[in-house]
Amino acid sequence: MHPAFSVIVFTTASGAGYGLLALTGLVFAAGGFASMHWGFGFCAIGLGTALVAGGLVSSTLHLGRPERTLRALTQVRTSWLSREGALAALAFLPILGLFIGWVAMGLVDGPVRLAALAAALLSIATVHATAMIYRSLKPVHQWCNGHVVPVYHVLAAMTGALLLNALAHLWGAPSQALAAFALLACVAGAFLKERYWRFVDEDAAPSTPGTATGLSALGKVRLLDPPHTGSNYVMREMGFRVARKHALKLRRAALLLGFVAPALLLLVAALLGGATATVAATIAPVPALAGVLAERWLFFAEARHSASLYYGAEAA
């Protein structure tokens, strides 16, 4: 599948934003931020919302008719894309409630905690809807499998936890529990991605040139002549292939940047303390986000669509 830059940026940024908002909301709802200054709330909610909104704006760049974007909220009964849009829009309400209650009015209990919990749950639900868009596409075997949804959730939680951990350090209130959660998410993310990549390498798609043409009874089926000498939309959008050696290099880069580097920085912060810890914790989200960008690019580039079987692909 063609890796559209706007969609890759969108899922990475909105994943990190929703991860940050979900964790902030959950910790707040549990009373964990009762003693934190409102300025911390301003930064956490502000950064989360900026990442989410920036991602959503980026995703509309991918549309042919962005001026009609609001129509996309109407088909929640069947479409995961519509559900994602509707959940994202709905999530802004409790996020705004949490922002007003905590930051503007200085309240840390009662209905503000409820708003925090609602913001967290809707953030998680939105990430789930994003993952389900890919998970439900049967023509793409590398997307339509049980590995995809957990990866989206864990990577959102990981990037969100790294951002919240960085903010906590910058506000002089580092939390061991938060750092431990972020570290755990890094390990889980690396494990899930390795498992996903093994699936991509080993599990064959159900469709073949034989089933695509219905000619398998005659023997092996292969393309003799394409329909035209030039290119077309389906070939560009669905026929994108990344060279195996490039994919392996990028997998290593995604693994090192996305999971190993932030985990090491978290360990450095935990072991050294002081100003070094603050610096290490603050820069930890940077390689993580770069790694997730590479991971998302690969998620598209390594995905193969069954329509490519009509254009000479021997496997989908």
Added chain:
Amino acid sequence: MTSYARPAEGDRKLGLVIDLDTCVGCHACAVNCKEWNTSGHSAPLTDLEPWSRDASGVWFNRIHSFEAGEGAQGRTVHFPRSCLHCEEPACVEVCPTGASYKRVEDGIVLVNADTCIGCKLCSWACPYGAREFDEDEGVMKKCTLCVDRIYNENLPEAERVPACVSTCPAGARHFGDLGDPGSSVSRMVQERGGIELMPELGYKPVNRYLPPRPRTGGCGGGKAKALEPAIDTAALHPALRWLDRILSR
């Protein structure tokens, strides 16, 4: 609405039956499709850089040629590919705006160009690569089964079939109601063992492909009678040679 009623027993399911045994791969159906539809329901079928080497545009019908089998058993099969108007069209389900829809009355899958936002998700959901994005208009386009021909009372009745069917010089394309077991297309599918493409994905395509018929005698078959040897006229008597020339005129 992208939620749709799944066709029930006896519902009309208009579609195509394509005979892979007789298709000669001439691309006339694709050309006539482009010709009709570029001013039809989903007009225009935009071409980008039409006069350059990188010409690229929207087509609803594309003709691939495949090889199947090995050696003497191998055959070339020309394979026209267009929207199959599936009974369970995921392209319709994933549409976030309701622009993609499946008609209840005849099962045709269409796109409303006025409400499509061009998110392209429907083209990802179609395993057959039948949907093509119009980069100029920013909306998705696809085969309409010539909805503007098949009910068009301004056309003579014989022409009320999809453009691809009307133009096929080999008679390889057939149009009809595949929901009616007694229709000529349904009987053809029954008799020839019509194939469903990618049945493993469960989209239940309505269009069917008739497989190439089995070979009867192979290449040449070795059964045809050998020709008589030609007469060596140079060796003939001049009078016979003159007679041969006269009779050969």
